[in-house]
Amino acid sequence: MNNELFINEKSEVAAISREMADLDLVSGSSGNVSMRILNQKSGYMAITPMGLPYSELQDKDIVVVDEELESIDDSGVPSSESLLHLGIYRSRPDVKAVIHTHSTFSSVAALTHDGIPPILDEMVIYIGGSIQVSEYAFPGSEELAKNVCKALGDKNAALISNHGAVSVGTNLREALNVSILMERIAKIYCYARMNNQMNPLPESAIEKERAIFEMKRKSKQSNGEY
Numbered sequence: 001m002n003n004e005l006f007i008n009e010k011s012e013v014a015a016i017s018r019e020m021a022d023l024d025l026v027s028g029s030s031g032n033v034s035m036r037i038l039n040q041k042s043g044y045m046a047i048t049p050m051g052l053p054y055s056e057l058q059d060k061d062i063v064v065v066d067e068e069l070e071s072i073d074d075s076g077v078p079s080s081e082s083l084l085h086l087g088i089y090r091s092r093p094d095v096k097a098v099i100h101t102h103s104t105f106s107s108v109a110a111l112t113h114d115g116i117p118p119i120l121d122e123m124v125i126y127i128g129g130s131i132q133v134s135e136y137a138f139p140g141s142e143e144l145a146k147n148v149c150k151a152l153g154d155k156n157a158a159l160i161s162n163h164g165a166v167s168v169g170t171n172l173r174e175a176l177n178v179s180i181l182m183e184r185i186a187k188i189y190c191y192a193r194m195n196n197q198m199n200p201l202p203e204s205a206i207e208k209e210r211a212i213f214e215m216k217r218k219s220k221q222s223n224g225e226y
């Protein structure tokens with residue numbers, strides 16, 4: 001095994017995973033983090049391993065896999081949700097990082113069928129609008145990957161039915177920021193529903209904020225970020 005292979009990517013994934021654990025977005029080894037490996041054959045990604053607690057994760061624990069989910073440097077067994085990460089990279093060329101969490105309020109919101117309507121300004125600007133819930137599928141399955149990609153569409157977050165949430169970004173920091181925002185939105189949504197205080201954003205604001213979301217995406221494209 002060559003321990004020097006993809007050392008920067010492994011280090012980035014391990015650092016964000018520990019941060020995610022410190023933020024209480026996951027517990028134990030639940031949830032997972034990956035980044036697309038650029039300048040390699042399509043489908044290569046660095047991903048957290050199966051079954052190791054995030055708080056203790058080290059750079060060497062991160063697994064690099066090809067499109068068949070084979071470890072390309074004998075670095076270990078990838079996360080059981082690898083098909084979800086792979087499915088998102090295949091369907092969204094703009095995405096460079098994926099974070100799947102089991103955060104508490106997002107998991108509560110994932111018990112609904114209709115997801116979260118646009119209730120906060122930053123939700124439209126950073127996520128792209130309402131947050132959809134995927135149709136139920138068994139954890140780790142190809143069907144789950146397909147259903148989550150459908151719920152995600154062109155947005156930066158989705159809820160996974162009876163399970164948790166997924167966030168994406170052009171880098172790991174952006175994906176983590178979306179995960180934090182997602183959990184905050186879900187918390188506000190749950191409290192608002194309990195108190196029957198649902199008051200969606202005005203259509204005119206959603207339109208303007210969606211234009212900002214699309215402008216930010218275009219500027220990333222023209223800056224070569226994807």
Ligand SMILES: [Zn+2]
Pocket residue numbers: 030031081100101102139163164
């Ligand atoms: Zn999960």
